């Protein structure tokens with residue numbers, strides 16, 4: 001039995017990862033400050049004797065004994081990471097230093113949840129891991145993008161300098177049950193608007209594209225990457241290469257919810273990338289991984305989650 005620490009374990013991705021690790025017979029230590037995480041995401045795990053929850057902010061050191069660390073702590077949606085940009089940077093940078101220090105001391109293998117945002121507004125499409133990105137260092141998204149880039153640097157330097165065993169995943173847009181209902185991310189936005197019969201907000205003309213990976217596929221990629229030999233450090237792109245325009249996504253959500261919501265168009269926000277698609281050649285070759293859940297299937301599961309949530313806790 002391995003003792004595995006998951007920072008950000010009460011968040012959207014973290015809670016699914018905790019579930020998966022427990023189901024494989026591991027002991028899980030979930031560390032979260034509940035900035036964007038929620039107790040309801042992990043309430044069903046609290047009675048499991050192999051699950052432990054610590055309320056802790058990763059910008060401060062933590063002294064525990066662990067075999068593996070998944071570092072997911074960081075607000076992921078623009079509304080949340082722009083709420084307190086300095087804290088967002090501290091979470092990525094000081095958080096990385098603290099968990100890497102812990103990995104160094106305990107000789108734990110450590111995984112970093114990086115992001116496709118490290119590519120910024122890319123000039124090449126789709127983006128392979130070798131692409132260095134085009135990121136604005138002083139814009140409103142920079143606290144997140146540059147924080148994650150700096151965390152990748154820290155992981156790489158702890159590996160080179162101290163021999164820490166690292167795994168960096170660059171995650172592309174992921175969706176599924178337990179996303180925040182009101183964090184402004186496009187899938188949750190469209191679904192909540194459709195279920196409530198409100199107008200569906202499209203930014204620009206809706207021609208910008210995104211790829212959407214279902215959470216179970218992503219978590220499978222995490223576990224496979226962590227299970228690779230020590231020479232495999234990443235970064236490795238994890239995401240679904242299937243590309244959809246925002247307009248197409250809105251149409252699928254309308255069809256699957258049976259909603260009569262109307263589409264309304266608003267100006268594009270600053271620094272909004274026009275397109276984003278992962279090149280998963282490496283993940284296929286190294287991890288033998290690719291997404292298996294098609295958009296309609298994943299959307300249907302996500303819609304039923306939000307449907308239940310909205311009935312339980314109507315949003316104001």
Ligand SMILES: NC(=O)c1ccc[n+]([C@@H]2O[C@H](COP(=O)([O-])OP(=O)(O)OC[C@H]3O[C@@H](n4cnc5c(N)ncnc54)[C@H](O)[C@@H]3O)[C@@H](O)[C@H]2O)c1
Nearest residue numbers: 008011012013033034035036037057058073074076171174
């Ligand atoms: N969901 C995606 O599409 C996506 C894409 C790329 C990268 N990621 C990365 O994956 C990770 C998880 O994202 P998510 O979508 O589950 O977001 P989330 O906001 O649901 O989860 C983040 C979790 O981290 C916790 N947290 C934030 N700051 C913390 C701190 N200082 N100390 C301790 N805990 C803290 C939050 O409370 C929350 O539980 C993040 O690092 C994010 O950058 C996610």
